[in-house]
Structures are given as C-alpha cells and as structure tokens.
Amino acid sequence: PLAEASTWNPALxxxxxRVAAEEASASGVDWIYAPMVDVARxxxxxxxxxxxxxxPFLGMAMARARVRGFQAADLxxxxxxxxxxxxxxxxxxxxxxxxxxxxDFSERTLRDVYLPPFKAAFDAGAGSxxxxxxxxxxxxxTANPLVLRTILRDEWAWPGVVLSDYDAxxxxxxxxxxxxxxxxxxxxxxxxxxxxxxxxGYADHLAELVAAGEVPLTAVDEAVRRVLRLKxxxxxxxxxxxxxxxxxxxxxxxxxxALALEVAQESMVLLKNEAGLLPLSPQTRLAVxxxxxDNRHDMLGCWSLHTxxxxxxxxxxxxxxxxxAGAWTHVAACPIRGDGPTDFAAAxxxxxxxxxxxLVVGESADMSGEGHSRTQLGLPGRQQALADAxxxxxxxxxxxxxxxxxxxxxxxxxxxxALLAAWxxxxxxxxxxxxxxxxxxxxxxxxxxxxxRAEGQIPVYYGHKxxxxxxxxxxxxxxAESFKSVYMDERNSPLFPFGFGLSYTQFTYADLCIAxxxxxxxDTLVVSATLTNAGRRAGAEVVQLYVRDLVGSxxxxxxxxxxxxxxxxxxxxxxxxxxxxxxxxxxxxxxxLRYTVEPGDFRLWLGPDSTGGLEGAFTVHP
Numbered sequence: 001p002l003a004e005a006s007t008w009n010p011a012l013x014x015x016x017x018r019v020a021a022e023e024a025s026a027s028g029v030d031w032i033y034a035p036m037v038d039v040a041r042x043x044x045x046x047x048x049x050x051x052x053x054x055x056p057f058l059g060m061a062m063a064r065a066r067v068r069g070f071q072a073a074d075l076x077x078x079x080x081x082x083x084x085x086x087x088x089x090x091x092x093x094x095x096x097x098x099x100x101x102x103x104d105f106s107e108r109t110l111r112d113v114y115l116p117p118f119k120a121a122f123d124a125g126a127g128s129x130x131x132x133x134x135x136x137x138x139x140x141x142t143a144n145p146l147v148l149r150t151i152l153r154d155e156w157a158w159p160g161v162v163l164s165d166y167d168a169x170x171x172x173x174x175x176x177x178x179x180x181x182x183x184x185x186x187x188x189x190x191x192x193x194x195x196x197x198x199x200x201g202y203a204d205h206l207a208e209l210v211a212a213g214e215v216p217l218t219a220v221d222e223a224v225r226r227v228l229r230l231k232x233x234x235x236x237x238x239x240x241x242x243x244x245x246x247x248x249x250x251x252x253x254x255x256x257x258a259l260a261l262e263v264a265q266e267s268m269v270l271l272k273n274e275a276g277l278l279p280l281s282p283q284t285r286l287a288v289x290x291x292x293x294d295n296r297h298d299m300l301g302c303w304s305l306h307t308x309x310x311x312x313x314x315x316x317x318x319x320x321x322x323x324x325a326g327a328w329t330h331v332a333a334c335p336i337r338g339d340g341p342t343d344f345a346a347a348x349x350x351x352x353x354x355x356x357x358x359l360v361v362g363e364s365a366d367m368s369g370e371g372h373s374r375t376q377l378g379l380p381g382r383q384q385a386l387a388d389a390x391x392x393x394x395x396x397x398x399x400x401x402x403x404x405x406x407x408x409x410x411x412x413x414x415x416x417x418a419l420l421a422a423w424x425x426x427x428x429x430x431x432x433x434x435x436x437x438x439x440x441x442x443x444x445x446x447x448x449x450x451x452x453r454a455e456g457q458i459p460v461y462y463g464h465k466x467x468x469x470x471x472x473x474x475x476x477x478x479x480a481e482s483f484k485s486v487y488m489d490e491r492n493s494p495l496f497p498f499g500f501g502l503s504y505t506q507f508t509y510a511d512l513c514i515a516x517x518x519x520x521x522x523d524t525l526v527v528s529a530t531l532t533n534a535g536r537r538a539g540a541e542v543v544q545l546y547v548r549d550l551v552g553s554x555x556x557x558x559x560x561x562x563x564x565x566x567x568x569x570x571x572x573x574x575x576x577x578x579x580x581x582x583x584x585x586x587x588x589x590x591x592x593l594r595y596t597v598e599p600g601d602f603r604l605w606l607g608p609d610s611t612g613g614l615e616g617a618f619t620v621h622p
Contacts, residue, residue: 001036001062002404003301003423005052006445006501007266008542009566010065016263017069019256025079026250028242030234033130035066037085037117041459043449044097046372049302049404049424051092053448054461054498056113057561060120067124075127075233079250082234085121086130087165089147090114094134097458098373103134108554110136110147111589119156127230128161131193133168140175142168143184148192161226163195164188170199181205186214194223252311257428264425264432266540270443270502271451272419277396279439279504280356286328287354288316289347289390290361291336291383292402298336301404301424302369312427315360315400318434329354334382336364342382344389351393358437359387359416360400365424368404377408377455384411391415400433406451410495421445439504444540444566446501446609450494457490462498462610463557499544499561499609505535505571509543509607512614519583519620521597528578529606529614533569540568543577546605546613552598553591559610562586579606583620 004013017035024032039059040048052062063085070083090110094101105114118129131148132141141147142164152158169184178184185201186209196202209215231237270278280286292298294316296309316330333347334340351357361383366372378384391397399416401407404424413419420443422433435441452460467485471492486492508531515526531543545563549556563579587597599622607613 001051002049002053002448003267003425004263005058005062005448006269006421006423007263007566008058008446008448008564009266010061012263012266013062014065014069016259017066018072019259021070021072021081022079023247023251023256024081026242026246028244029081030236031082031084031128031230032070033084033086034070035063035083035085035121036087037063037121038087038090038092038132039114039117040092040449041461042092042094042097043377043406043452044373044375044455044458045092045094046099046302046368046374046404047370048092048406048449049368052117054450055448055463055561056116058448058564059117061564063117063121064124067121067126071125071127073125075235079246082128082230083121083126084128084130084163085118085126087132087134088118088129088141088152088162089132090136090141091132091134097375099371100133103136107137107146107593108589111593111595115151122156122158122160126160127233128163130163130165131168133165133171135175140168140172140177142193143172143177143187143191145191153192159226159229161194161230162192164193164197167198169193169196169201182209185209189215189219189223194226260426261428261432261435264429265435265441267423267425267445268432268436268443269421269445269447269500270419270436271421271496271500272413272416273502273504274417277356277398277418278437280398280437282322282438284323284327285353285355286319286323287347287350287357287395288319288328288330288360289333289350289357290359290386291332291334292362292400293330293332293358293360295336298363298365298402299424299429300426301365302372304365313430315358315430315433318430318432319358319437321431322434322438333386336362336383337367337381339382342386344386347386348389348393351390351395354395356396356398357390357393358398358400359390360402361387361412362400362402362407363404365404368424375455377405377452379407379409379412387412387415398437402429406447406449406496408452408455408495410453413495421447439537442504442537442539443502444542446499446542447496448498450498451496453493453495454490456487457492457494460494463560465555466558497609497611499542500611501542501609503535503539503541505533505537505539507539507541507569507608508532508534509614512606512616514604514616514618517616517618519618520622521583521620523583525581525583525586525618526578527581527604527606527616528576530574531567531569531577532574533571536571538568538570540566541608542566544607544609544613545579545581546610547581547586548603549586549588549598550601550603552588552600554588556588559605561610577606586620
C-alpha cells in the first residue's frame with residue numbers, strides 16, 4: 001500500500017483495488033480487513049508499509065480510492081467485498097515507532113491529522129471499521145467512548161460495524177483498563193464495539209452482563225442490527241455461497257497482470273540520476289549484484305503468501321528481457337540479513353568487468369509489517385559493506401532499493417549515481433524495474449513519507465509546526481545556528497522530502513494565477529499555473545498545491561497539502577493546471593475543539609514537491 005500510494009494516482013489505485021476485490025470475491029471472501037488508513041510519520045514502525053504515509057490529505061484520497069475499488073457503488077452487484085478501514089484511530093503514532101506501543105496526542109491532533117482518512121473512507125461508503133490497539137487520552141480505542149460513540153455515532157452519524165483488532169478486548173486487561181475479561185467485554189460494548197475478534201468476552205459474558213443489568217439489551221440489539229445490515233448489503237442471506245470454479249478463471253487474468261505492472265511502474269520513485277545515467281543503453285554490459293536481484297520471496301512484501309512463486313518476476317528476469325545472456329552477470333554476494341557467507345570478491349570482479357553496476361539491496365519482506373519495528377533503518381546485514389566494496393571500482397553505480405518503509409541511507413545515496421526506490425512492488429516488480437532502468441517507462445512515483453538523514457531526526461515530516469525559534473533558511477549549515485531549533489550534528493531537513501521524485505524529462509512551472517486573492521468562507525480558492533514538459537521524453541508530473549495559514553488562534557503547520565494532480569505531457573507540450581479548493585477545506589480544529597475557518601492571510605505554493613514551487617498569497621475575510 002505504501003508503494004501504491006507513491007503513484008499519487010487515486011484512479012489507478014481504485015482500479016487495482018477493484019481487481020483485488022474481484023479476485024478475493026472469486027475465492028469466497030466477502031469482507032476484507034483493509035484498507036489501512038493510519039497516518040504514519042515514524043518509519044521505524046513496520047506498519048507504515050501498509051498505509052499511505054505521513055499526510056492526512058493524501059491519505060484521504062487513497063482511502064476513498066480503495067473503498068470505492070473494493071465496494072463499488074453497490075456491494076451486491078458484481079464481485080465486490082466489504083471494506084474495513086483500520087486501525088481506528090492513531091495507531092500510527094506509536095511511541096518510538098514500536099508496534100502496539102503507547103500513543104499520546106491531543107484531541108486537536110486526533111481530529112486534524114488522524115481522523116480525516118477514516119472520515120473519507122466512511123463518506124466513500126465503508127460499512128465497517130476496525131478499532132486500534134492503542135490508547136487515546138488514556139483509554140484504549142477498543143473501549144473508547146470518545147472515538148467509538150461521540151465522534152463515530154453522534155458527530156458523524158455513521159451506521160456501520162465496529163470490529164476489534166486481534167484479541168484487543170482481552171488486551172484491555174494488561175492495559176490496566178479492565179480487571180478481567182468480563183469487565184473488558186462490558187466496557188467495550190458500552191463504548192460502541194460491535195464485534196469482538198478472537199477473544200471470547202462477548203460469547204462468555206454478555207448474557208450474564210445483560211441479566212445483571214450492567215449492559216442494556218438495547219446495546220446488544222444495536223450491535224446485532226449493524227452486523228445484520230452489513231450482511232444484507234452483501235447479499236449473504238440471498239446468495240451465501242461462492243462458485244468454487246470462479247477462482248480459476250478470475251485470478252491473475254492477463255489484464256490483471258498488466259495492471260500489476262502498471263501500478264508497479266508508477267509506484268517506483270527515482271531519487272537520484274546523476275548526469276543522466278538512466279535510462280541505460282541496451283548495449284550496456286551490466287553487473288547485477290545483491291541479494292534481492294533474483295529473489296522471488298521478498299518482492300511481495302508483508303502479509304503476502306508464497307504459494308505460487310512462478311507468478312513473480314525478479315529483477316534479473318526483467319533485465320534478461322532487455323539484455324542478451326552474455327551482456328550481464330549476476331552475483332548475490334551476501335544474504336539480506338545477518339552475517340552469513342559473502343562473496344564480495346566475485347561482486348567486485350563482476351563490477352570491474354562491466355560498464356555499469358546494478359546493485360539491488362534493501363529489506364526482506366518480513367522486515368516490515370505488523371510487529372516488525374526497527375531502531376536502525378540502514379541496509380540490514382552486510383549490504384552496506386557490499387555497496388562500499390563495489391563503489392571502490394569507480395564504475396557507474398545504479399542502486400535499486402526494495403523496502404517497506406523509508407530507509408536511512410545517506411552513505412548509499414552519496415555512493416550511487418542513480419537511486420530508485422522500488423519498494424516491495426508485487427508480482428511484476430522485476431519487470432517494472434527493468435522497464436524503468438531501460439526507459440520503456442518513465443519514473444513518475446513520488447514519496448508519500450519523508451526519508452530521514454538519520455534515525456535521530458524521527459519523526460521528520462513536512463507538515464511540522466514552526467516553533468518560536470525556527471532554523472534560518474539562508475543555506476547556512478543549520479547546526480551552526482546558536483539557540484535555534486536545530487541539531488548539533490545534522491540538518492533538520494530530510495534526505496528526500498515528501499512529494500519528491502525525479503523523471504527522465506524536465507518540467508517547468510510558470511504563470512501562477514490566483515483568480516480571487518480576497519475570499520470569504522463560502523468561496524472557492526482557484527489557483528492555476530502553466531506546466532511545460534521541457535525535456536525530450538513524454539512523462540508524468542505530480543503537481544502539488546500546498547497552503548499555509550500564517551496566523552491562527554492555534555499554531556498551524558508550515559505547509560499543508562490541499563491538492564494534487566498527475567499530469568502526463570508529451571515533449572514540448574504545455575497545459576494549464578487548475579485547482580479549486582473550497583475555503584471551508586482550509587480550516588482546522590480551534591481552541592474550542594470545533595472545526596473552524598478563521599479569517600487571515602495565507603501563503604500557497606504550487607510545484608513538484610513539499611519544498612518549493614511557485615509562491616502566492618491570498619486572504620480570507622470574515
């Protein structure tokens with residue numbers, strides 16, 4: 001999902017989710033525990049791989065796309081499945097990036113950062129939601145009346161099913177909220193939890209709780225009614241069975257494999273391309289080095305099964321589609337993890353005999369996902385030592401990074417002449433990498449989470465607050481600034497910022513126009529600019545609109561994403577890109593914890609990422 005979000009293409013993600021729904025439905029699945037819509041700003045947390053990254057606005061767009069893809073307009077028509085966005089809410093804020101850990105954030109942050117993707121999923125029609133493991137204001141989400149009743153039912157009037165996460169009702173006991181499973185069941189049902197997963201508090205104790213008058217029967221009836229309503233929406237009472245022959249004709253159809261390739265191509269992010277090293281010439285003699293170059297198991301990422309490895313294309317197989325056998329050599333050189341046997345000498349020899357070195361390194365599939373937090377985010381095992389050895393040859397070095405999260409790789413980024421973040425890109429990832437390396441496809445992915453320079457920066461994200469002593473933006477090394485909000489030993493900025501990604505062509509921005517710079521709360525902000533493909537290749541640019549509220553009754557982020565469009569242009573082609581943002585979408589949770597749009601001055605940027613772009617200003621009047 002983090003890779004899919006890196007496409008910045010909700011329409012493509014909706015198509016991919018529709019295919020997932022068709023294949024799952026043909027296999028007998030009616031209800032899926034997805035999408036994960038947690039905003040995550042700590043790459044140490046392994047489950048960052050399962051969401052859309054650090055930004056609530058982008059998370060909203062991807063949540064809508066996934067729910068629409070899974071469910072379509074009508075759950076009964078066609079092969080559709082019920083979506084269950086998770087984990088409601090704030091699970092991605094685990095302290096220290098350690099899974100299942102404590103979370104501590106204000107109600108304002110809850111409402112402005114963590115809730116919006118869930119609201120978008122519900123507005124798109126999601127009929128269920130999974131509660132989170134973590135606590136909110138001292139009360140675990142499983143039994144938290146604020147999020148399960150006040151917000152979900154009273155404020156949003158959402159009628160769907162609330163499901164606990166795995167064994168989360170029983171876990172109220174070690175949390176220290178419940179004395180025993182009976183108490184945990186009582187607290188959960190009264191808070192608004194409809195379905196208990198795995199643990200047996202409801203099955204064992206609800207009847208006696210009702211009989212004792214500790215739980216009203218009406219609360220049980222409400223929960224049952226919501227579950228039955230979802231089953232009726234799915235048509236399970238009219239047609240409860242699956243045609244077992246469907247799976248053979250539906251799963252991995254040729255058009256589905258083609259879509260998997262398209263998604264993989266658009267998801268990969270070109271982070272560096274020194275002196276235009278990429279795309280490679282088909283006459284290149286290539287040394288393909290690294291433990292992930294010919295690895296089927298680790299192409300798919302977390303929560304994947306490996307029953308049909310023949311369906312997976314490796315990077316080496318992708319390369320072989322472009323170069324004849326005598327034009328490339330392959331040396332794995334070391335395992336992904338640990339201090340197992342290495343063959344650096346063979347890797348160096350292969351590099352010295354080649355025109356270009358392709359180093360394919362990163363994380364194994366089981367290094368991200370649930371329960372897979374990391375404190376050190378560099379290359380695992382001996383892979384950085386392998387990169388050091390190969391770099392000594394002085395040959396042009398192209399590095400493909402596979403991971404489920406942003407990594408901390410400043411040394412590798414300096415060594416590589418070209419760097420491609422390929423994530424765990426699925427069954428067609430190997431071919432997608434090759435298509436990008438040889439120019440059959442043009443990179444168009446953009447980062448959805450910032451890549452730190454060092455673990456000590458975490459959390460590092462673009463939409464931070466400014467503090468009373470912000471670092472200067474004069475180009476001076478930040479750690480030379482005294483008594484400012486800086487580090488002594490590192491810059492504040494990430495290695496690669498949110499929204500960043502390169503292309504094989506060049507795009508220029510000009511003619512920023514704000515149609516009406518003086519606005520009222522019921523108006524619409526209209527912004528446009530001219531985008532030109534100034535290069536020699538067709539390509540896609542992700543045009544991003546950011547806004548800052550300069551003065552508010554509470555402090556505001558330095559930038560907030562308020563719009564984006566993925567635009568494909570031919571060489572020399574120009575297009576006017578236009579954004580329409582209702583002023584009501586420029587608000588925030590005020591001092592009274594209610595949503596408000598305050599009058600005042602705003603700044604905006606329209607450009608290729610979260611750090612630059614054409615700049616303008618506008619004012620909202622009362």
